[in-house]
Amino acid sequence: MKQDKISEAVVRRLPLYLRYLNELTISGVQTVSSQDLGDKLDLNPAQIRKDLAYFGEFGRKGVGYNVHYLIEKIRQILKLDKILNVALVGTGNLGRALSNYSMYIRDNMKIVAVFDSDPSKYGTFINRLTVQPMNELSETVKRLDITIGIITVPATEAQNVADRFVEAGIRGILNFAPSVIKAPSGVRVHHADFTGELLSLAYYMDHEKS
Amino acid sequence: MKQDKISEAVVRRLPLYLRYLNELTISGVQTVSSQDLGDKLDLNPAQIRKDLAYFGEFGRKGVGYNVHYLIEKIRQILKLDKILNVALVGTGNLGRALSNYSMYIRDNMKIVAVFDSDPSKYGTFINRLTVQPMNELSETVKRLDITIGIITVPATEAQNVADRFVEAGIRGILNFAPSVIKAPSGVRVHHADFTGELLSLAYYMDHEKS
DNA sequence: TAGATTGTTAATCGATTAACAATC
DNA sequence: TAGATTGTTAATCGATTAACAATC
Missing domain, CATH: 1.10.10.10 (Winged helix-like DNA-binding domain superfamily/Winged helix DNA-binding domain)
Structure with a gap:
């Protein structure tokens, strides 16, 4: 084949x-x-x-x-030899969990910068990374050659963050917020929302088909 | 139709x-x-x-x-009026993030008990819930009418925890561990592993097709 | 009435599974 | 050689999309 x-x-x-x-x-x-x-x-x-x-x-x-x-x-x-640099926006519980997830989320991905829009978070540390303000995103993405962005902000903010990622030149986005976000073609978006997983689990628990 | x-x-x-x-x-x-x-x-x-x-x-x-x-x-x-009680095993970062996720993970699901196999965690609190030892799982599941189990332990432990859930009479499992777990028919298992999501994101970033 | 939009059938597209010749 | 298991074609199954009569 x-x-x-x-x-x-x-x-x-x-x-x-x-x-x-x-x-x-x-x-x-x-x-x-x-x-x-x-x-x-x-x-x-x-x-x-x-x-x-x-x-x-x-x-x-x-x-x-x-x-x-x-x-x-x-x-x-899967090109697992090449290391991909990742930025994460949103330092709530989920964001923290992901950054701590042994730093290397998986084999070849490394979170190298974290951002938040809450000024009270600026300068605090998450697993050795300083939380940066959003207005530093674009510069940091370029400087550190970041190609993937992870979104762990509330749903209402997700599209806004995605737009910033796109502006900054990121090429792939993984969105954990429960909302559908849009990006121009050339930027790939994947959704990792477990709400659907949970609700469909519940649905099939009652409507046994398996 | x-x-x-x-x-x-x-x-x-x-x-x-x-x-x-x-x-x-x-x-x-x-x-x-x-x-x-x-x-x-x-x-x-x-x-x-x-x-x-x-x-x-x-x-x-x-x-x-x-x-x-x-x-x-x-x-x-989706039967969102009925509240479903949920147990969570594994109080690492991800487990904590999920329990804190406003307690009600979504509309109609409520985490009502958390477990860990690490004795040093017993009795500590996560969002007002006491971390219980695994040997209390079965009794608690029955007492609190828990029907859904969430697994946030390392991959090596996941099947073991799933077996305990099944024994206890749970009817649906959401597995966050990066491993495929098995359960008898009658117990529904969904996998919420974002590794695949990330790796496929990376794959398609290079092999542009969108 | 004219325009809009549903519910549904039929057409298309894509993914999974079965089957088997090739061959280790 | 006999048994096992691949790679691949063909058959099946299922999901998405197009098209359109019904009707608000």
């Missing part, structure tokens, strides 16, 4: 694969089949083979996938 | 509609069209009409939807 357009659903599963593969190396497993992966991750084995085949032929017929090799390949696909 | 099986995607959009409708009442808007909603929420109007039509005929041809009436209907569908 090799490189058509890759669908969002596929890319979202790659980190899942990676996570489990990492567990496997820890327990010393050398080889894994799509069957094994599927069992563990609650996915169809054919789907897993198809996902991986978008990017190349990583397995061996009759044998399976070499765990180390597959990890390496997925890391390449 | 009215009541086939409702797909997950549909249910996940309902809270989105509700959110925006609530904003509209605040600005005093009485009536809204699927076109308006679609523009604001970045959704196709036909999709919105179809979603709503699963549950009944809420609109008026040539006019649109009455905002108040639609809010009422969606609240009924």
Whole structure:
């Protein structure tokens, strides 16, 4: 197959694969089949083979996938060697939780600046980073080569913060506020709102279908 | 149409509609069209009409939807009048952030008990709730009629906590840990992992397709 | 009446799953 | 060789979008 357009659903599963593969190396497993992966991750084995085949032929017929090799390949696909600098706006509880989340949120992302619009927060520290005022955002983004912005402000402020990020030249935004924000094409926006997750959980608890 | 099986995607959009409708009442808007909603929420109007039509005929041809009436209907569908009691396990940063999140995480969910496996945490307070040891979980779940469990422990612990929840008779689990957990059918599990969200954001920032 | 917008059917698009030849 | 498992095509399933008659 090799490189058509890759669908969002596929890319979202790659980190899942990676996570489990990492567990496997820890327990010393050398080889894994799509069957094994599927069992563990609650996915169809054919789907897993198809996902991986978008990017190349990583397995061996009759044998399976070499765990180390597959990890390496997925890391390449997701570009996990390159470190991305991240700015976070909103130092409430959620913002604090995210910044503290071991500083490196994940493998290759590093929060290097935090901002708030509340003057009483200016100069206070969150995990070794000074809280900066919003009017320093643009300059800081450029100086530190920040490409991703995280929004953890109240819903009413989210679009405003997004606009500031866009002005500053950021290329991806992860919005935790419960509101839909807009950005020009060229700036990618993902929403990480768990309200929907909770409410739909409750819905299906009653309307059993599983 | 009215009541086939409702797909997950549909249910996940309902809270989105509700959110925006609530904003509209605040600005005093009485009536809204699927076109308006679609523009604001970045959704196709036909999709919105179809979603709503699963549950009944809420609109008026040539006019649109009455905002108040639609809010009422969606609240009924999602059963937002009934309060659900929630237990949370894991009092790290994320757990704290969630419990503090105004106590009522959303409209109708209330965290009424928090647990941790670290003895040094026992008896400390999080937002007026005493942190309890894990061996009190089962009794507390029954006593307080808790039906939903939130997991904010490290990935290695998540399945274990899920098992305890299941034993205790919980019917829905929201897992924030970066690991896939299993539960018997009858217990619904949703995953709220933002790692995937972040990594896929980064992926598409480079492989521009939008 | 003319214009707007719903509810719904039909068409399209996309994603998941099944099946199997290739081959280790 | 026999058994296992991939990569990939074809079949299926499901979700989104277009189109339009009904009607306010």
